Amino acid sequence: QVQLVESGGGLVQPGGSLRLSCAASGMIFSIDNMGWYRQAPGKERELVARMTSLGNTNYADSVKGRFTISRDTAKKTVTLQMNSLKFEDTAVYYCNAEGVTIATTQGLIDGMEYWGKGTLVTVSS
Numbered sequence: 001q002v003q004l005v006e007s008g009g010g011l012v013q014p015g016g017s018l019r020l021s022c023a024a025s026g027m028i029f030s031i032d033n034m035g036w037y038r039q040a041p042g043k044e045r046e047l048v049a050r051m052t053s054l055g056n057t058n059y060a061d062s063v064k065g066r067f068t069i070s071r072d073t074a075k076k077t078v079t080l081q082m083n084s085l086k087f088e089d090t091a092v093y094y095c096n097a098e099g100v101t102i103a104t105t106q107g108l109i110d111g112m113e114y115w116g117k118g119t120l121v122t123v124s125s
Contacts, residue, residue: 002026002102002114004095009119016123017083022095022116024076029108032099034071034078038091038121048093049080062088085123092118 008020024031035050049059049069057069068081078095095116102109 002028002097002100002112004097004114004116006093006095006116006119009093009121011122011124012085013125014086014123016085017081018085018121020080020082020093020095020119020121022078024097024114027103028076029101029103031073031076031097031101034076034095034097035069036078036080037094037096038089039094039118040088040091043091045094050096051078082121085121087123090121090123092120094118 003025004022006020006022008018010018012018031053033050033052036048037045038048039045047060048063049057049067051057051069051071053073059067066084069078071078098113100112100114102112
């Protein structure tokens with residue numbers, strides 16, 4: 001079983017900062033991409049930031065310059081530092097791991113994708 005466990009959500013005032021963390025556990029051999037998505041009420045889930053195993057990143061235009069993603073490949077963790085938060089950043093944030101290779105009794109299986117359960121970020125005054 002592979003699990004992604006997020007932490008760090010909460011309530012913050014506009015202009016404030018939060019740091020989200022996600023740790024992957026289980027019989028993981030490797031992970032290509034780790035990142036964060038978010039879903040606001042009444043909206044579709046959208047990519048916030050993602051980092052490849054080579055350290056390449058991409059960000060949603062709405063968060064560029066404010067959010068920073070980092071990753072520890074060996075520890076299988078990914079972190080999202082969110083600064084200058086805005087009302088519109090309010091959402092449930094989900095950790096994602098894609099291109100995951102897992103070890104099973106039948107050998108390695110690649111191409112898996114996993115999601116965390118989500119952590120709520122509320123930006124409010």
